[in-house]
Amino acid sequence: xxxxxxxxxxxxxxxxxxxxxxxxxxxAGAEVVFSTTECFV
Amino acid sequence: xxxxxQKRVKELSEKYGPENIxxxxxxxxxxxxxxxxxxxxxxxxxxxxxxxxxxxxLRVHHIVDQEIKDDVDPDVYExxxxxxxxxxxxxxxxxxxxxxxxxxxxxxx
Numbered sequence: 001x002x003x004x005x006x007x008x009x010x011x012x013x014x015x016x017x018x019x020x021x022x023x024x025x026x027x028a029g030a031e032v033v034f035s036t037t038e039c040f041v
Numbered sequence: 042x043x044x045x046x047q048k049r050v051k052e053l054s055e056k057y058g059p060e061n062i063x064x065x066x067x068x069x070x071x072x073x074x075x076x077x078x079x080x081x082x083x084x085x086x087x088x089x090x091x092x093x094x095x096x097x098x099l100r101v102h103h104i105v106d107q108e109i110k111d112d113v114d115p116d117v118y119e120x121x122x123x124x125x126x127x128x129x130x131x132x133x134x135x136x137x138x139x140x141x142x143x144x145x146x147x148x149x150x
Binding site for chain 2: 001002003005006007008009010011012014015016017018020021023024025027028030033034036037038
């Protein structure tokens, strides 16, 4: 499903941060075009 | 959802085409994840940001969704997400994000 897709990552400092999601989706053949880690505090 | 991030999502959708984009969330709780999912599908419900009244209809998942998990190398997933998966309210998050995806996503196939 993720193969060849452009992925936008909205991570969460208190949940799963952007860089961790990046590592995951790269293994699925997706291209990360934006990654951030939001902070809701 | 952060106003600057709304702007980036809108720009990227215009640049690459909304049908080519998948948004992946890492939110710690169901309500915030649902709000982000609503924003990238049906537009900003608070009418505060660049996506107010802009229903992009993007495909959106949380990183703990089974469909995403199935696509990722299991060792990497375990290393990067395994710990948080144990403490997050996974079923609630999945349900909330699924609701908005199924209602408003225009690119489910």
